[in-house]
Amino acid sequence: MTRKLTNAQIAWRAAQDIADGAYVNLGIGFPEMVAKFQPAGREAIFHTENGILNFGEAPAPGQEDWDLINAGKKAVTLKPGAAFFHHADSFAMVRGGHLDVAILGAYQVAENGDLANWSTGPKGVPAVGGAMDLVHGAQRVAVLTDHVTKDGKPKLVKRCSLPLTGVGVVTRIYTSLAVIDVEDGHFVLREKLPAIPLDELQALTGAELHRPGPITDLTVPEL
């Protein structure tokens, strides 16, 4: 039985929650994978900070147009019904609450919804991009993450120790082991891998997992 979801599987699970017609911003990197798992019959319109709505997949190699890129500076294509706009209008969409879902990566998420995903501390060159804007305004702010760090420490914590991206902003967390909502300052467990016992999941989580309702099996296809 699956003991841990791959990044693609986490992205697949997140994609199942995107409603037909939703406006969605996917963070640079791993969250970008969500786009390819959009369920059939449900159309999501993807937004990128640098001024495109309704862009599509990467072009074939050699077909790139470097004025047609996403926030990760990767070449994209357009779908019918696309639109271009400048950066102030783009972030009006974000900050003004017009996006339905923003999906980001995380270093840490706290049970009060605080997110840390832009800086691992004072060393190196700091860079924030649009993350601090994206956590405000979208109706749902979801996080995709491994349940623990590479050395096995919890990424879901009582309080973030790393520099914050936003305060009380995360609404749902899709991890390699579970689906967890943030409600009233608590982690609420919604789904978990059948192979992971509850006490083991709790031990890998830095704050209490509340269970006010039923816990569904987290089942994801092989990808």
Add this chain to the structure above:
Amino acid sequence: MTRKLTNAQIAWRAAQDIADGAYVNLGIGFPEMVAKFQPAGREAIFHTENGILNFGEAPAPGQEDWDLINAGKKAVTLKPGAAFFHHADSFAMVRGGHLDVAILGAYQVAENGDLANWSTGPKGVPAVGGAMDLVHGAQRVAVLTDHVTKDGKPKLVKRCSLPLTGVGVVTRIYTSLAVIDVEDGHFVLREKLPAIPLDELQALTGAELHRPGPITDLTVPEL
């Protein structure tokens, strides 16, 4: 000898100070006449609050397009090089200091540059339009006005008694008798009609007319 300029002559005089290539907003009504006296060889680009740059004269009767109007809701035409934009961009041009000249009418102008031109008091329906915006941001804010009210009272005063449009905003006043600058809280007389003696002009003005430099004859063609 001319004892008083007509409105057209006041507008003509104001037009002589508009430099080639200037971006200009003309207030509704009497200031709109300035456009037709633009000196030959000097091109002014006219801005209207409702979102046009580089509009031209009224179309022939019957040729009006009611989506192509100015801030006074009069039909206009376009010149080559025109542009349309929305109201927020239009007032970004105004408030952001991008206009060279705004020319407005006045009920009263005070020697400290205060302008009252939107309300004659609490009775009736108040209406302000773009006047309070236009007095901020343009490099020069000029006023066109009769020197006195219909019943002979000064319109150039020590302090405005009517509700203000803006505080310390007017830089030059073109009246039916004179051209007066506002500098350091004083009226500075620059030009006057030769037929009007200085003491008579002072008597028709509600605050002292300073004369730090030469006073030129205000000469305007018959129009």
Add this chain to the structure above:
Amino acid sequence: MDKTIASTAEAVAPIRDGATVMIGGFGGSGAPIELIHALIDHGPKNLTVINNNAGNGHVGLAALIEQGLVSKLICSFPRSADPKVFTDLYLAGGIELELVPQGTLAERIRAGGAGIPAFYTPTGFGTQLAEGKRIAEFEGRSYVQERWLKADFALIKGELGDPYGNLTYRMAGRNFNPLMAMAAANTIAQVSRIVPAGDIDPEAVITPGIFVQSVIEVPRPAQEEVLNREEAAYP
């Protein structure tokens, strides 16, 4: 995705008593006359309306006011060639007026759409229209704090629309329409023509569809100025 709706009546049906409704247009240019008339037919009461003006003659916004559906108007310039409907009601104490400088009105609406709860502007400083407002100094100059404006609905008028809600506008009919589209929870756009997705060049889109909830085709829309010259009245 298909945001198109068959009729103006269906489009305005969700607008309830007490709603705040932004209505696009500057005077008659860009004014969504057919949507306003559909709203009159629908008949919600105690509306707060945000528009630059207060209507003209007996059609469009003036007719909405004349039918007694508007309890408050937020505008910059409630004068026109024939502002009798609003003037009479206002002087009789039958309608509340919040007067806002035109540029501040535009910026407050944009702020509502952009998630900016407040901003500072030089406009209005030292005037009656800044009374009671917070003042701050930046680099020695005084500014007035103004708040965002949002609405439950926006009724706007575009030229082309597509099923995604992307819009273009006709000449200076643009005015407040793109801003109001941003600032309303539910933006209803009448357009002269609905075209298939992809027919509007993505570079030519003025209002991206994310700001629009419904699109209704109204071919050959009425111009308020023309209706008033014909002395039309609605209903």
Add this chain to the structure above:
Amino acid sequence: MDKTIASTAEAVAPIRDGATVMIGGFGGSGAPIELIHALIDHGPKNLTVINNNAGNGHVGLAALIEQGLVSKLICSFPRSADPKVFTDLYLAGGIELELVPQGTLAERIRAGGAGIPAFYTPTGFGTQLAEGKRIAEFEGRSYVQERWLKADFALIKGELGDPYGNLTYRMAGRNFNPLMAMAAANTIAQVSRIVPAGDIDPEAVITPGIFVQSVIEVPRPAQEEVLNREEAAYP
């Protein structure tokens, strides 16, 4: 009116030591490479540069930094495929960095252009990037006060330009360019083609000419991404 200028060298000649210069583009898209290279040839020192990024490889903004002309950078994301030039200089203490969230950067630039000295945003509240900034509550939610950004010069890249300075942009090359045009005292635009006045549909103009001081035609402009794949370096 004719705002066209014959060469990029002539266009950037007024830029002096210590100037604040906004440079359009997001990564390489919409980046005015030829204007930046002309600025390197011109060679003013101690520039403060505002751009979303910190350059990539050894061309464009990265080359400007590599030549030692930039003393401060205001940006949101100083990372790229090859940010070595900036990274090395920053870690050696040779360049000052003001890090600004991307949406706040865009809004601060727009505010500079629109005469809005300050505004409130939810972005950054409770984070390091809001430290020392004024906080205010509106309807129970906390917001950070941010100030406008203006510049002495903006170097931007358009697609079409006309003698009045009206501009269009190519696809997502639009990004920060129209905002920077508004916020700089002197906006210099390179365009792929200068067309006669009237050739750009007034409804298709993205940057009205009032925001632009000079227009230079640079046919077939270089793309940073392509130059870097060729491992180009400037000068």
